[in-house]
Structure formats: C-alpha cells, structure tokens
Amino acid sequence: MSPDLPTGAGAATAPAPVTVLAGPTAVGKGTVSAAIRARYPQIWLSVSATTRAPRPGEVDGVHYRFVGEEEFSRLIEDGQMLEWAVVHGRNKYGTPRGPVEEKVAEGRPVLLEIDLAGARQVRESLPEARFVFLAPPDWDTLVQRLVGRGTEDEEERERRLATARVELAAEDEFDVTIVNDSVDRAADELARLLGVNDLT
Ligand code: 5GP
Numbered sequence: 001m002s003p004d005l006p007t008g009a010g011a012a013t014a015p016a017p018v019t020v021l022a023g024p025t026a027v028g029k030g031t032v033s034a035a036i037r038a039r040y041p042q043i044w045l046s047v048s049a050t051t052r053a054p055r056p057g058e059v060d061g062v063h064y065r066f067v068g069e070e071e072f073s074r075l076i077e078d079g080q081m082l083e084w085a086v087v088h089g090r091n092k093y094g095t096p097r098g099p100v101e102e103k104v105a106e107g108r109p110v111l112l113e114i115d116l117a118g119a120r121q122v123r124e125s126l127p128e129a130r131f132v133f134l135a136p137p138d139w140d141t142l143v144q145r146l147v148g149r150g151t152e153d154e155e156e157r158e159r160r161l162a163t164a165r166v167e168l169a170a171e172d173e174f175d176v177t178i179v180n181d182s183v184d185r186a187a188d189e190l191a192r193l194l195g196v197n198d199l200t
Contacts, residue, residue: 017107018100018126018128019190020111020122022116022132023135024116025146025164027180028136028180028186029113040191040194042196043108044110044111047065048114049066049072049075049093050066051068052091053066065096072092072094080096080097081094082097082121083114083118083119083125085115093114093115094118109194111194119174131174131176132175133171133177134177134180134186135177142164176193
C-alpha cells in the first residue's frame with residue numbers, strides 16, 4: 001500500500017469513482033474485465049481507443065474503439081485522452097476522457113483496464129482514483145501463462161520473463177492487490193471494491 005492513499009481507498013464502503021485495474025502481462029486482466037462486463041452491468045467498463053486491428057468476435061465500440069493512427073493522434077492533440085501508451089512496442093491504446101467524466105458525473109462506478117504505463121499517467125492526472133494491481137497466484141503460474149505454449153525462442157522467452165519481473169515490482173505503487181487465482185473470484189472481489197455486489 002502506498003502512503004499517499006486517497007481518502008477511502010481500499011474500503012469497500014467508500015468506493016472511489018474511478019478504479020484502475022493493471023498488472024503484469026498475461027496475468028489475465030482482459031479475462032477478469034470480461035467477467036466484470038458479463039456479470040456486473042452496473043459497473044461501467046471504459047472502452048479504450050486502439051490502433052490495433054480487431055480480433056474475431058471483437059465489436060467496435062464494445063471491446064475497443066478501433067481507430068487509425070491519424071484519428072488516435074487527433075484525440076491526443078485535442079486533449080481527449082486521459083492517458084495513452086504504446087503497448088508491447090506495437091499498437092497504441094488510450095482511454096477517452098469524455099465518457100469517463102460522463103459516467104463519473106452519473107455516479108456510475110467506473111473501471112479502467114489498462115497497462116502499467118497508462119496507470120502511472122492516471123495516477124498523475126486523477127490521483128483520487130483507486131489503483132488495483134492484479135497479481136498472479138505465484139511466479140510459476142505467470143511464467144506458464146507467458147511462455148507456456150513454448151512457441152517462442154530462448155531470447156524472446158528471456159525478454160518476456162525480464163519484463164514480467166519489472167512489472168511485478170510495480171505492485172508497491174498500487175493501493176490494493178487482487179490475486180487472480182480464479183477469474184470469477186477475482187471479478188467478485190473487484191466488484192465488491194467498486195461497491196457492487198451480485199445481489200445489487
Ligand atoms: P489487447 O490488445 O490484448 O486487447 O491488450 C493489450 C494490452 O493493452 C493489455 O495489457 C491492456 O491492459 C492494454 N490496454 C488496453 N486498453 C488500454 C488503454 O486504454 N490504455 C492503456 N495504457 N493500455 C490499455
């Protein structure tokens with residue numbers, strides 16, 4: 001836990017209006033947020049803009065807002081991005097500011113699922129947000145998820161593991177840690193942090 005917690009951070013009874021979920025690559029952030037989307041419609045999950053191409057089954061405006069490089073740059077220039085980052089050295093991802101502000105004004109619990117670089121920017125621009133670190137149950141599980149298929153060469157494997165070590169060390173910057181030992185359990189714990197129960 002960091003010493004400069006915003007008031008009420010970590011307390012299920014006093015949810016912060018914006019919660020940021022981040023964590024190391026391959027920890028399962030996407031799966032946990034998909035469980036939140038499916039089971040907790042009360043929680044508004046921010047729809048990121050990205051320059052990457054849609055994968056099969058992904059719907060524009062639901063999973064991401066798929067934009068070209070030019071539009072992404074325009075959103076940044078117009079000050080419409082709360083944060084943005086190049087993820088895995090490839091594509092750009094960012095959180096459009098307007099919808100977040102709108103949902104906060106409506107009193108909806110808001111969840112951003114973003115990478116560590118993005119979380120650090122939100123810490124600067126929205127310090128009252130709550131920062132949740134999604135952690136693997138243990139190092140071996142993360143290694144398994146990162147390199148499990150064994151399709152990478154030794155150099156790529158080492159590169160991923162080195163990145164994972166650095167990313168895990170970021171846990172100290174966060175207000176709360178949730179262990180992703182089971183997707184549904186982690187989603188339930190996250191929803192409770194946002195002040196939402198199954199029965200609400
Ligand atoms: P994917 O391409 O697999 O959907 O996502 C890749 C990574 O991008 C994930 O680690 C996810 O957390 C991150 N990401 C998704 N949306 C955003 C965003 O709006 N901002 C930032 N900084 N990262 C994002």
